[in-house]
Amino acid sequence: MKLIYEGKTKNVYELADGNYMLKFKDDVTGEDGVFDPGANTVGLTIEGAGKAGLKLTKMFFEALQEKGIPTHYIDANIEDATMTVRPATFFGEGLEVICRYRAVGSFLRRYGKYAEEGQPLDAFVEVTLKDDERQDPPISADALAMLNILSRDEYEVLKDLTQKIASVIKEELAKKGIELYDIKLEFGRIKGQIVLIDEISGGNMRAYKDGKYIEPLELERLMLL
Template sequence: MNLKYSGKTKDVYSLEDGNYLLKFKDDVTGVDGVFDPGANTVGLTLEGAGRAGLKLTKFFFEVLKAKGIPTHYIDADIENATMTVTPAEVFGKGLEVICRYRAVGSFLRRYGLYAEEGQALDAFVEVTLKDDGREDPPISEDALDMLGILSKDEYKVLKGLTQQIGYVVKEELAKKGIELYDIKFEFGRAGVDKQIVLIDEISGGNMRAYKDGEYIEPLELEKLFLS
């Protein structure tokens, strides 16, 4: 294994067979010791967060696989907190795609003149550039196309997949009485046909979820959902 990239919450290794291995860390994003899925920095370390994130990721990726929704997932080793994936090329230097069902977080900070906290949103899709120095600025469909990051046809696929996958996650959480407020995804192009596939993870560290009006921390979410 060769270390290809060391990220905030996981390390990426290349394997001899051409696939990649993701090693999940116990670090989570946040500010001043408080977890925030939209933050650009590691805010704190939670023991067991890596395995917890991988357990949820494995569950959701296998549900998506059964539904024929394209992802880079091959298999996962919970004990070693690793996931094997197929290679995928990110868009530009990386995009994050958020699907929002309630007005919270950065959406509320930006649009608070018009939106109320917790206001219902209709699977609103928002794309941001992975650019820590510029605080991950939002970018429109037109700008993505003009800057050569993503074509308009690819954007339609990306948006459709985001809403489709978000719905799957939302419905699965609802079975346990948990409401999904928002969730962050990453996508890439895979294979010779450059198919758009879901990459990275689906874990408590990538979403805001609530039960009985109370926010659920990432580790608690894994316990509640998989119990």
């Protein structure tokens, strides 16, 4: 295997057959020892977080595949905390797409003059550039097109896919009495098609039960009971 990329929460290796393998770590993003899915730094290490994240990722990706939603997922090995995926190209140097159902996190920090904490949002889609130096700035559809990162037509596909995927995750969580507040997704291109890439775990979403935030490991435990 050839190491392609060393990330905050996982490493990416190239396999002999041309596919990629993601190796999940126990590191999660946050600040000052507090987990935050939108943070740009590793805030803490939680033993078992890698396998827990992969278990949820496997479950969600397979649920999406059943609904015909395009992803890079091939299979997963929980014991080794690895996932095999098809290689995809990024938009620019990478985009993060957030779907928000309630006003929390960075949305509330930016728009708190007008929004109240926990205020319902109508599957609001927000795109940010993966740029740690500039703290992942939000970017509009017009700017994405003008900077040749994403065409306007591709943006509409991206937005539609984001809302569909978030809706599936929201429904899966609701089966366990859990409410999805927001989720961060990543996309790429495979042979010209926009597909979901990366992971879908407690580390990139905010979920609540009975009004209380659920930590990533607890979310995995509740979902896989």
